[in-house]
Amino acid sequence: MNSQEQQTLTALKQSLMQSNHQHVIAQSKQFLNAKPSEDATREAMYVMAVAYRLAGEIKSAISTLLHLVEIFPDYGRGFQELGYCYLRENAHSEAANAFYQATRFNPALVAAWQQLEAVYKRDNQPQALALAQQHISFLQSLPKPLLGAHDLMHEGQLHKAEQVCRQFLAKNKHHPEAMMLLAELGVQLKVYHDAEFLLESCVALYPDNDKAQAAYQGLLAKLGKFPQAAKVARARLAQQPESFSIKVSLAHALVGVGELEEAIGIYHRLLADKQDRPALWVALGHALKAKGDVKEAIASYEKAAMFAPDFGDAYWSLANTKTYRFDDNALTAMQQQEALETTKLDDRIHLCFALGKGFEDAKQPDKAFEYYNKGNDLKKRTHRFDIARTEVALEAQASACDAELMSEFSGCDAPDPIFIVGLPRAGSTLLEQILASHSMVDGTMELHDILGIASSLSNQKKAYPFNLADLSDEACIALGEKYMAQTQAYRQSAPFFIDKMPNNFVHIGLIKRILPNAKIIDARRDPMDCCFSGFKQLFGEGQEFSYSLDDIGRYYCAYEKLMNHWHSVLPDHILTVQHEDVLDDLEGQVQRILDFCGLPFEPACLSFYETKRVIKTPSSEQVRQPIYKTGMQQWKPFESYLDELKLALTKRSNMS
Template sequence: MNLNQQEQLQSIKKLLMQSQHQAVIVETTQLLEKAGQGNSTLSADVQKELLYLKAVACRLLQNFTAATEVLNHLLQLFPDYARAYQELGYCYLNTNKQKAAHSFYQATRFNPALLSAWLQLEKVYKTDKQHQALALCQQQIAFLQSLPKPLLGATDLMHEGQLHKAEQICRRFLIENKHHPEAMMLLAEIGVQLKVYSDAEFLLESCCELYPDNDRASAAYQSLLSKLGKFPDAAAVAERRLAQSPDSFTVKVGLAHALVGVGDIDKAVDIYRKLLEDNKDRPAVWVALGHALKAKGDTAEAVASYERATQFAADLGDAYWSLANTKTYKFDSVWLSRMQDEVTKPETKLEDKIHLHFALGKGFEDSGEYEYAFSHYEQGNALKKRTLQFDIARTEAALEAQQKAFSESDFNPEAGYSSPDPIFIVGLPRAGSTLLEQILASHSKVDGTMELHDILGIASSLSHQNTPYPFNVNALADDALSTLGQRYIEQTKAYRKGAPFFIDKMPNNFIHVGLIKKILPNAKIIDARRHPMDCCFSGYKQLFGEGQEFSYGLDDIGRYYKAYEKLMAHWHSVLPGQVLTVQHEDVLNDLEGQVKRILAFCKLEFEEACLQFHKTKRVIKTPSSEQVRQPIYKTGMQQWKPFEENLDALKTALGHN
């Protein structure tokens, strides 16, 4: 936001405080119209604030129709903007109590710190005698009212996306109130959103040590450990919480989630089933059970669980997307009609709409109705992208920084930790890495694990020093490099089953090849590569659980692919012969030849089981889990072709025009 825009906004806010509502409407309208005519450029944040201020002014002038129109437009642009929903609630208060309640509820979902919205909901729940909802509502009100004002303000700012302002307030508060638990938890949550994971982990670990009876701190710590892929640690925290609260439903669910992460699927399934025996009306648990069963390979049971979830919550988008995400499930016309009904209902939550659009895209693509399919993929991606703060230029700069930081002379095979155990499979999502993992995991000397977060964690821990990562890696002494390599090997032991070698299939590790070869010089690195149009469009169709923010725009994903290609070319240049590129199409066309090539690179003898990879029983948690449990097939090639007329932006970004 430039200074002139800031000054204009402050001027308009003063007019609002002075009750000059008509002047606010005139000023905001003029600025928005200038931008609409191309006479000026407004940042997204300024546009959002102008529309919000205009709506407030309209409401205060009792022009509820105009206010509602502005707010609906605002929510089309920014579908997760909590204050816009709160304003809608106030607009509907005197005309439509049901819409008012729904709007206030949506506001609290996107910003749980909006105390005034909670207070309005409290009135609704009292009137309607919704006792359970009222109890939860009053619990949140009591919590917010108990927070010191600076922390309440910082919490509000965090949920509004103003992370740096929230961080400053929180840090100032902690200077004056050392080790305040709520401040420590809030600063950790801000750290997670800023992706400063090592700082957040340290804060939450410290908070749990200082306040061992604070279950909110333990829950936050467990959640972060799971997010970072540290499932053994997360399971240990969950076990401690369960000892303190043996009847807690949420603790049991958290433990089961951690156990799935560790690979102890049977124990997790047992927990989920017992929870459903107590109460079958738990749709989110049915979905979680489905995920566990799918990872195990019990596809039919997983599908039944997902379908059961929709019986208890017809609008639960995650259940429909989970069905689609098996990649083998086909929706019939009844299912498609039902999903279309749910996605168009105004009361359907944003997150559910996103999931439903992606599921509908898959459903219509399977039935050959490509225009409908693309429309839903496009809507789902657009909604998802609006909830993210992603800038492809920043990512391109980060990948260029890796190229500037490492040259051929920076790598010493004698430095670092000498373990030859890890085999890294890197690349873009949906590029065939799960197939390569399954092939290698079928070898008697190789353990398949999962997408491990440990390299990302080490990179994050190096990010906040005087010299930023990756430029500080080459300054590390040999013993420091060795310590980091040893830390990686120690941290990943929990996922291994005793084989001499193991696979780390985190695709994003392609960014950190330089770091990997510095700390683990004998590690093998395989780059899973797929035709750019197939790879990018497959990523565009995929709703990822987290991360991969580049995948929700055709231009973004195309630019990301080009930046990835450029960086991989750099690694080949500075690490000659140490990265093996495996083209997905080559594997499909010559399985035996490529398997022998891969095994030779990994210094493994040939085993027939690698050709019969689909018979290998193991836990697989990626979207391709069902596909790699089948023999090689080629139907995934050129799936973008029926959508070609919609993919000009992708072609341009890739340079394929």
């Protein structure tokens, strides 16, 4: 939002406070006609709706708000205002749902919680009432600046929230709630190193604060530091041996480490106590799928859907096995569920992607694309992703890591890591499975450690990646050794191991600075196949570029441009493996990959589908069967809808 927009909105709010309702409505319309920025649009529509309500024009207010939450489906304050409008219309059920949505998207809205408290008292819902009252009590206990910072954060004003929080901490050093809030803001701003330091400090200062322990454990899991997360969970469980939530979090960390039997045992024991726990059935399904027990995983996902017919994650998890098929009755029921106003946003998104896959399998590409597009559109609106900023960031890598810098290697000389990089859905899981079938290579998972090291370098006087040139030999060695130590927990006893984090392609300069002997394999796939496959995939986290055809096309071009740079400054250090070549000539490409890694040929690499190991990516079932080509050109039936993607990819052909 620029300064002119901010001034206009400030004037509108002042007029609203002076009860100049019609003036506010007219000026808001004029402002919106000028097509302001997204943030300014959201605020102006909200102000206009409030003016309509205060002027007694309730139907106009509701119409404005419904349009507002359609454009910004996670705008908590918009739902709260909608609740007030429905109350004026005596539409109590609609009001209750609006207030509930408000608290889901902005848990800091005390007034919305108080409205729900009245609803739960009236409808005699003791469990929901207790939770609402607990939340109200917590919010009212917060110092006003922190409550305001919570509100700003949930409305997406992260930098303002951070400023308020830091000002409060300057006067109230080591306040635990402020430290936890600042850490949460750090996570949302992707300053993970700072967030981890804050929570680690908070836990050290307040060892009895389980909320801080839980936040720290959650961040460790988010960063892929599952061994540490499991350690924290076990310590918490020793203090609270009957805690349901801690047991669940321990099981989640154990799945991350790959200790599936213990995790599955925890899930089974908790479900034996009470079957009606749909989220737990899905978590169990994920663990079983990672283990390779797909039949049992599907049964778990179906149980989740049985207990909660509106639980979108259950349906998407079924679709995401890539082998499950919904029948016509299931598709109809899912469509009805997705269309309900009471279905939560997250569930709607999951249902849309599941319906897209269901209709694609049913050979109905028009219907399939309708739901894929709807799911992507809803998901994109919940992010503040800017492809232009990402393009600049990738160009910065090329600028900082020039040929001169990349000609000098001085890091940890361990040859153990084999990095497989690229874009999601480009065939990297297949390459990982081939290599992990070799007796001298451990398969691990998508490790977050390089991303974490990059994050730790981001908060320096000189910005990353430009500070890579300033790293001393000793610093490079120390960072390489840190990576080796952190990843040890995911290895068995083989001399080499795989790190299959696709996004590491961004950080190849960092990798070669700190691990000069690491092997790097770039998994490449036909751009239309790769991009459309990414567009169809609802990722658990990250990959924000994948929820728009234009974004994903531009991202592919930026990726390819950066990879071309890495090849030019690191000749012979990176092996590009084209997915289509692997499908056409498996033995030849396997030999090529093994030669690059300095490994002797082993027949097990050709029968990779027989290798039993933990796989947690969407392609897990696809790489547990022999090579097949049905994944090629899956975009063709959707071609009439993909002009935006084709246009974005024209930049690629212009570069070559």
